[in-house]
Amino acid sequence: MKTEGAVALVTGGARGLGLEIARHLSGEGATVVVADRNAEALTALSPLLEGCVMDVTDPSQVKSQVAKIIDKHKRIDILVNNAGVITSEPLVNLTNPDGIMHDYGRFRDSLTVNLDSVFIVTSAVVEHMVKLRIRGAIVNISSISACGNEGQTAYSAAKAGVNAMTVTWSKELGRWGIRSNAVAPGFIGTDSTHSAVTETAIKHIRDNTPLRRLGDASEVAAAVRSLIENDFLNGVVLDVNGGLRI
Numbered sequence: 445m446k447t448e449g450a451v452a453l454v455t456g457g458a459r460g461l462g463l464e465i466a467r468h469l470s471g472e473g474a475t476v477v478v479a480d481r482n483a484e485a486l487t488a489l490s491p492l493l494e495g496c497v498m499d500v501t502d503p504s505q506v507k508s509q510v511a512k513i514i515d516k517h518k519r520i521d522i523l524v525n526n527a528g529v530i531t532s533e534p535l536v537n538l539t540n541p542d543g544i545m546h547d548y549g550r551f552r553d554s555l556t557v558n559l560d561s562v563f564i565v566t567s568a569v570v571e572h573m574v575k576l577r578i579r580g581a582i583v584n585i586s587s588i589s590a591c592g593n594e595g596q597t598a599y600s601a602a603k604a605g606v607n608a609m610t611v612t613w614s615k616e617l618g619r620w621g622i623r624s625n626a627v628a629p630g631f632i633g634t635d636s637t638h639s640a641v642t643e644t645a646i647k648h649i650r651d652n653t654p655l656r657r658l659g660d661a662s663e664v665a666a667a668v669r670s671l672i673e674n675d676f677l678n679g680v681v682l683d684v685n686g687g688l689r690i
Contacts, residue, residue: 445581445672448473451517453510455500455565456527457493458485460634461585461661465524466493468665469672474522477513479565500527500561503568510568519578522672523569525606526585528558530640531599546597554598559605566613570622579621581672584610585664586628588685603628607681614679623678625671630685633658654687 452469456462457478470476470492479498480486486495498509513520531554535546562584573580589596590603606626613624631637631649637658638646650657667684671677 445521445579445675446473447522447669447672450474450521450672451513451519452476452522452524453479453496453513453520453565453569454524454526455479455498455561457524458482458489458495460636461629461632461664462524462526463489464661465526465665465668468662468669469522469524472669475517477517477520479509479527500565501556503564506564507568510565510572514572514576519576520569520572521578521580523566523580523582524585524668525562525565525582527561527565528585528602529554530636531558532595532640533598534595535597551598555602555605558599558602562606562609566609570613570617573622574620577620580623582610582613582617582622582624583668583671584624584626585668586610586626586681588628588630588683588688588690590628590681591690593690610681611679618678623671623675625677625679626681627664627667627671628681628683628685629659629664630683630688631658632661632664634661649688652688653685657686659684659686 452474454466457466458480466476466478477494477496479496481499483497489495533546584606586606587603589600590607592600610624610626
């Protein structure tokens with residue numbers, strides 16, 4: 445599939461990694477709709493990007509907004525499921541005697557925003573792809589944490605689920621010419637990484653990454669584009685992590 449001329453929907457695209465992906469696809473000639481629940485951040489988008497207020501955890505809102513995009517652009521060729529929140533909490537925390545075990549509510553919240561949202565948005569978009577006979581491309585943003593990262597029970601579980609859905613959909617949707625792939629970034633130098641990970645931990649990560657640096661958002665965006673444009677890539681979880689293993 446060529447990025448040029450395609451209609452792309454990027455979730456969580458008003459800031460950070462999602463914004464870099466949206467800019468990259470737009471720069472390659474795609475019409476890009478950026479979905480985000482932060483209406484204020486959407487107002488700051490470049491005129492080359494189209495904003496759409498969307499809570500990706502709300503099935504009825506997602507279905508309604510996707511229908512509006514289809515009504516306006518007649519199609520969605522590319523879906524990038526980027527929306528999510530990095531969450532960290534150990535299973536056992538002895539420094540918190542009033543609640544030493546991982547809180548179930550926060551566990552569920554992490555799965556809702558990082559896993560359920562991918563299912564919700566993909567379901568809404570794929571319904572139109574199938575009905576309109578669009579040979580589309582789905583790219584899910586996973587994480588190196590899907591392998592199981594210490595201190596990230598919920599986040600690791602969510603991203604492992606994203607990987608599993610990615611491969612499952614590649615088998616189910618391939619018959620309609622809809623490809624499903626994922627990019628699993630390592631530690632990328634975004635604001636969300638620096639807010640979720642201590643500087644001591646970041647130094648440790650950098651020291652243990654063979655390339656001795658954090659990744660750049662543009663490198664993840666380039667990986668997304670490669671999965672979109674290579675029509676024989678399907679069911680792939682592409683690691684973009686500088687060689688780091690956790």
